[in-house]
Amino acid sequence: MREKKTQQETSIGTKSVWAGEREYLVHGATQVPVVLSVAYGYEDMDEWYDVAIGKKPGHIYGRNTNPTVNALEDKIRILEGAEAATSFSTGMAAVSNTLYTFLVPGDRIVSIKDTYGGTNKLFTEFLPKLNIEVTLCETGNHKEIEAEILKGCKVLYLETPTNPTVKITDIARMTKAAKKVGALVIVDNTFATPINQNPLELGADIVLHSATKFLGGHADALGGVICGPKNLIDKVYHYREINGAAMDPMAAYLILRGMKTLKLRVTQQTESAMKIANFLQKQDWIEAVYYPGLESHPHHDIAKKQMKGYGGMLSFALRGGVDTVRSFLPRLQLANRAANLGAVETTYGPARTTSHVECTPEERSAMGIPEGLVRLSVGIEDVEDLISDLEQAFSYLSGK
Structure with missing residues (x-):
């Protein structure tokens, strides 16, 4: 008799349909509900406190967490094979919040010239104002990128394929160089999607998506998501919950629905x-x-x-x-x-x-x-x- 497969053992197409949803279903529904409540009430003051400090699972306030949003995060986390995920109001919020979490004045970041225009503006306009050194290398010139990494950097940021020239960077090779200097590797996987590429399997620390694009697939909802180890994602989540770029639950529902296909x-x-x-x-x-x-x-x-x-x-x-x-x-x-x-x-x-x-x-x-x-x-x-x-x-x- 064939053993019953768990969701973790199923193919990525099946995970796109089923992953991360079951614990959020209520009242016998087969679809994740849209929870629009801003706040969540508690009769027991001790339970309320335990949820507030993260000792117990639950929700306190919509800027922090939301059940519909959590379901989407879980689905993407499973597709990318990650330990944790957190989401944002837009793809650029995912990029900026992640960079601002890990970079401080005096740090150095190495990236490529061909990143998305908004990301490039962070590199050329906003980060330098914070006294963060940015070095942009010729995309595809792996020797140049390696040489700049080995000079020392806090973050290596890659986008592959790039927007719009669809250039490719060797993630495994660049990650190997980054680890030699203790750099954090962040990869924008928006163009490839988890269907065609999994940067975490290639050594990256954090994988990033503009969920507005292929994940949602219907041009009707904005959002961004990052996935990676819990200790790193928790840091970005904390920055995001305080700075406020939270994903809207209706957007999360639309992206979640789009991801089934x-x-x-x-x-x-x-x-x-x-x-x-x-x-x-x-x-x-x-x-x-x-x-x-x-x-x-x-x-x-x-x-x-x-x-x-x-x-x-x-x-x-x-x-x-x-x-x-x-x-x-x-x-x-x-x-x-x-x-x-x-x-x-x-x-x-x-x-x-x-x-x-x-x-x-x-x-x-x-x-x-x-x-x-x-x-x-x-x-x-x-x-x-x-x-x-x-x-x-x-x-x-x-x-x-």
């Missing part, structure tokens, strides 16, 4: 992105296609080693730059032209109005982002329809 969505998006990337490579109007699944990608071998799939994100540079972008994007019919990604609908957007709108053209150029670059978040539509849509838009350009 995470494996299905990401699998479809990954397969479609590969086909679209191959199609784009053959088009006369394309100067370059950026997708780690392509053998022409400079970091393809690293991606192949550390990722289970190459993801639903790619980008491409159009010949003619911004002027071509202005003509091309409005012709697409199966497309949201918007500053978002990871949704069920396909979304296009130039880096200059989406991921790096905060940066100047000169700053984007220094990061290797052409003004004619378009970020493409592949949805779950039939890929043949998406390719046909691209074909008619290219035909329009050629017929002008």
Whole structure:
């Protein structure tokens, strides 16, 4: 007789549906409820105190914890194979709260030039004001990154694949260097998702997600989550509970609901992105296609080693730059032209109005982002329809 599997032993697709929910179900419900209460009452003063100081499980106030939010944290924690997780109102709140927790004046952080625009602004504008030294290395230049790490740093911050140029960094290799100097390794895993990559298994200390994107998958809720060892996550949770960037329980519910189809969505998006990337490579109007699944990608071998799939994100540079972008994007019919990604609908957007709108053209150029670059978040539509849509838009350009 076959033994009954526990949830921890099931596949990641099954965990996406079931993990972390059962203890939060009430009244026979099969779905986690949205608990909108700000405060939680206690008749027994000693029990109230024990919950308040963390001696007993429970909830006191919505800025600290919430049952719906806890269910989401548990699900993501299990998918990433982590001991603990905590959440935030947005993905950038997850990034900033985590960095501010572990960095103090005089510290040094090493990262890469190609991080998301908001993260890059933390590195170039906000952290230096706190007398925190920031060194940004060429993404993919592993020898340069290693050399800067070995000079000493408090934090190594990686984003892989990067937004929007989908460059790849060898997490295991960089983590090995970071451990030599006692640095904390934080990895933004938003583009890959737990379906395609698990940074903790590769040696990272903390894995971070903008849950707004692929985890939620429906472009209707903001949120951020980090996972890792309890001793580290507890420190970030304490910073967040005092500084107030708590996730809204309704947002947590929407992301939790979206995550039930995470494996299905990401699998479809990954397969479609590969086909679209191959199609784009053959088009006369394309100067370059950026997708780690392509053998022409400079970091393809690293991606192949550390990722289970190459993801639903790619980008491409159009010949003619911004002027071509202005003509091309409005012709697409199966497309949201918007500053978002990871949704069920396909979304296009130039880096200059989406991921790096905060940066100047000169700053984007220094990061290797052409003004004619378009970020493409592949949805779950039939890929043949998406390719046909691209074909008619290219035909329009050629017929002008």
